[in-house]
Amino acid sequence: MRVVAKFGGTSLGSGDRINRAADSIADAVAQGHEIAVVASAMGNTTDELLDEIEFEADDPDRAEIVSMGERTSVRMLKAALSSRGVEAVFVEPGSGRWPIYTDGHGEVDAERTKAAVAELAAELGDVVPVITGFLAEDDEGNVTTLGRGGSDTTAVMLGNYIDADEVVIVTDVEGVMTGDPHVVEGARNVGKISVDELRNLSFRGAEVVAPSALSYKDETLDVRVVHYQHGDLLAGGTDIIGEFENLIDMREEPLACLTVAGRAIRNQPGILADLSTALGDSDINIDAAASGMDSITFYVDEDVAERAENILHREVIDGESLSSVTVDDEVAAIRVTGGELPNQPGVIRNFVDPLSDAHINIHDLITSATSVAVFVDWDDREETLEIVQRQF
Incomplete structure (x- = not known):
């Protein structure tokens, strides 16, 4: 099975959580699955970096600064996988394997991205690419970003373009819940939810999967949300079903x-x-x-x-x-x-x-x-x- 696994900031928020993530990836690889990994910045690194920019910075400089969170995460996760005997490589803007490109308007350049993703997909099975989420590269080689929730967008887009069987979003909630477990008592996991339902919730404040990511989901691509403590990329959580229809x-x-x-x-x-x-x-x-x-x-x-x-x-x-x-x-x-x-x-x-x-x-x-x-x-x-x- 071909799987894109996206690890959010909370699921990579400490050395222990990075070990959990690496264990779950290594287990899936040992079972013979082709895995591509998308990593967010550890914890609240991106917000912390943005808070420290107390000077005038143009967009390219700002993007380079905030990219350091994701660049650190992929190096940490790649090293943890290597220590487990998994052949892994980190992939960031500027590297030869980089797959996500934007055009002059800051929108995803679908044609160029699909071509680059196809080259990356050809290596799956031999190597586990650990890809910086949220980031992209423009025609001039500058780092750009995909906006809030961009790591989710990276993951579902990659899943779509590499013809993955499933995209797994690893986060700090047990899938989609009936309510915010930090606020309401008795909140429980929802086994299935449609993309339309989830996108409406996302636009109204539910921080589960970024709305921009769901537009890349089609009927054939399974997307699932699991808790980082679950430890199994291939089971549990909430299935996101269907696709948007205009x-x-x-x-x-x-x-x-x-x-x-x-x-x-x-x-x-x-x-x-x-x-x-x-x-x-x-x-x-x-x-x-x-x-x-x-x-x-x-x-x-x-x-x-x-x-x-x-x-x-x-x-x-x-x-x-x-x-x-x-x-x-x-x-x-x-x-x-x-x-x-x-x-x-x-x-x-x-x-x-x-x-x-x-x-x-x-x-x-x-x-x-x-x-x-x-x-x-x-x-x-x-x-x-x-x-x-x-x-x-």
Whole structure:
């Protein structure tokens, strides 16, 4: 089996943890597996180096300075593997085996990177490359970086390009948890999670796998998250399943837009829950919801709009801070879903500008980490869909 194993900073945070990492790699090699290793900077080295830059430094100098964390890690891990009889070599920017390149815009140069990765992959089985994560090299030979979580990006990208069977992310949590184990009691491991679920969590603060890395995962590449204390690269943890699919979808049936107004209701706990519960208890599905300082809007199937209006009206009558409910019928919803949306600057303008040029009124624009939904008049749905398809 061909495996890319990425060790995060916490999993390399001390000599003992480096020994654990080396043991797990050596065990996998002894079982006949082809292993490529990606190493982050030990502990909080990168942050500590950045904190010490209290002077004006241009991007190339800054990148060279912060690269020292990863450069140290790969040397330490290579030495630990050599002491166990494993044929290993550290790989860093500037070395003959270096595989990750960026273009003039700082983006990954996929063509050049794939060619270099193919050469590196040809050596797997004979040698274990220990590669600096987070770092890249530009056309002029300068060190560049892949941004926060860049070591995850390095690992999953390599896994994709070398046709690996699996990428294993070794970190300080027991896979993906139901909650932060440092904050909530009874947090437990999630056996499987989809890339869409994990990316949404990652963009909302979950520090498990960098969102930028997940865009390189395809259906054939297994990605797994394990705890560094587990000691076995080939079992346990959480499986990340599936891949991002760019999808443009238009809802086939019209929606109704119900807006509940009230005084500063955003600052009043429980109102959104009360209104949603009232609709849910009556088996009314909420397609989408949006809130403002003085209003909450629900989108529901048009054929249940009258019943929904009566339910929400009862809540208005019973609630001291609510003033009225209104209904707007025949609303269309067009959604774009895709893993790369958060990495596309100006993605909202890609919706707004062409629709404005076509004199199409937007009722609402609702975004999440990996999707954008635009709500327009039902009569404008076909033209809106055509515009969105052209843009995406």
